[in-house]
Amino acid sequence: xxxxxxxxxxxxxxxxxxxxxxxxxxxxxxxxxxxxxxxxxxxxxxxxxxxxxxxxxxxxxxxxxxxxxxxxxxxxxxxxxxxxxxxxxxxxxxxxxxxxxxxxxxxxxxxxxxxxxxxxxxxxxxxxxxxxxxxxxxxxxxxxxxxxxxxxxxxxxxxxxxxxxxxxxxxxxxxxxxxxxxxxxxxxxxxxxxxxxxxxxxxxxxxxxxxxxxxxxxxxxxxxxxxxxxxxxxxxxxxxxxxxxxxxxxxxxxxxxxxxxxxxxxx
Amino acid sequence: xxxxxxxxxxxxxxxxxxxxxxxxxxxxxxxxxxxxxxxxxxxxxxxxxxxxxxxxxxxxxxxxxxx
Numbered sequence: 001x002x003x004x005x006x007x008x009x010x011x012x013x014x015x016x017x018x019x020x021x022x023x024x025x026x027x028x029x030x031x032x033x034x035x036x037x038x039x040x041x042x043x044x045x046x047x048x049x050x051x052x053x054x055x056x057x058x059x060x061x062x063x064x065x066x067x068x069x070x071x072x073x074x075x076x077x078x079x080x081x082x083x084x085x086x087x088x089x090x091x092x093x094x095x096x097x098x099x100x101x102x103x104x105x106x107x108x109x110x111x112x113x114x115x116x117x118x119x120x121x122x123x124x125x126x127x128x129x130x131x132x133x134x135x136x137x138x139x140x141x142x143x144x145x146x147x148x149x150x151x152x153x154x155x156x157x158x159x160x161x162x163x164x165x166x167x168x169x170x171x172x173x174x175x176x177x178x179x180x181x182x183x184x185x186x187x188x189x190x191x192x193x194x195x196x197x198x199x200x201x202x203x204x205x206x207x208x209x210x211x212x213x214x215x216x217x218x219x220x221x222x223x224x225x226x227x228x229x230x231x232x233x234x235x236x237x238x239x240x241x242x243x244x245x246x247x248x249x250x251x252x253x254x255x256x257x258x259x260x261x262x263x264x265x266x267x
Numbered sequence: 268x269x270x271x272x273x274x275x276x277x278x279x280x281x282x283x284x285x286x287x288x289x290x291x292x293x294x295x296x297x298x299x300x301x302x303x304x305x306x307x308x309x310x311x312x313x314x315x316x317x318x319x320x321x322x323x324x325x326x327x328x329x330x331x332x333x334x
Contacts, residue, residue: 026334028332028333033332051331051333055298055328057272057277057295065298080333096303099308100329169334216334217333218334221334
């Protein structure tokens with residue numbers, strides 16, 4: 001039973017791992033590693049996404065790295081396949097990530113279809129997910145808001161379904177709440193909105209729909225004050241979650257209902 | 268010998284080297300990374316057991332900020 005007052009038992013469970021925070025954040029586009037860390041601290045996120053790239057061969061030995069500021073021992077890393085346009089590239093990237101992170105299996109799969117919209121290629125995504133799951137990965141998957149594809153990804157064994165709310169980095173908010181509701185209604189694994197949130201109210205709306213969490217990067221990193229926005233997003237997600245658990249009142253579009261007693265009026 | 272590392276050709280003395288030696292030559296010791304040779308991941312436990320030869324294609328990857 002969820003404690004609806006304190007939310008103490010309302011944890012997010014993904015692939016057997018339990019998290020207090022329902023906010024997952026990306027580590028890209030910040031001005032510095034220090035700012036990245038401060039934003040993560042303000043967000044109280046426990047899961048952070050990272051990209052896998054060629055190391056810079058010209059660097060000096062004491063040049064700081066992301067891992068120095070965000071130790072993998074303190075956070076749950078979610079290596080992604082951002083920039084991959086085929087299942088082969090995505091699989092290769094995540095196998096390297098697993099080696100890099102000493103056997104860490106929890107990953108974010110995204111296979112893109114178009115560089116202008118960064119819209120997912122769901123055919124390649126399904127192909128990659130099948131192979132990765134067979135290979136022992138716990139796959140959290142970025143996908144479109146197509147409920148049939150979302151269900152198929154669950155059925156092949158993805159541990160979280162992560163539909164877009166609008167295009168990656170667009171900040172356009174929750175454009176199709178109806179599709180998200182269908183996906184949430186049908187899903188038996190966590191549904192995490194990944195991409196499109198622009199400001200705190202977007203996050204609250206997604207959580208009120210019943211999403212299990214939200215993954216965001218640009219909305220925080222490109223806010224004028226990223227650390228303050230990270231804090232706002234934490235509150236927005238908690239607020240939306242509590243409103244979802246509380247259950248909103250029924251809408252009565254054509255009939256008002258006074259909040260003050262109708263008896264005892266001074267006449 | 269010439270080795271392709273992260274898309275660039277690098278020239279080294281000798282005819283072969285281990286990943287462990289290569290990392291020191293590239294000033295990357297102490298960093299966290301994973302290495303692939305000709306499309307195959309080299310497990311960390313094999314860094315001093317496997318040889319990299321002339322013409323090999325090496326990828327050295329790490330984690331960076333991303334969403």
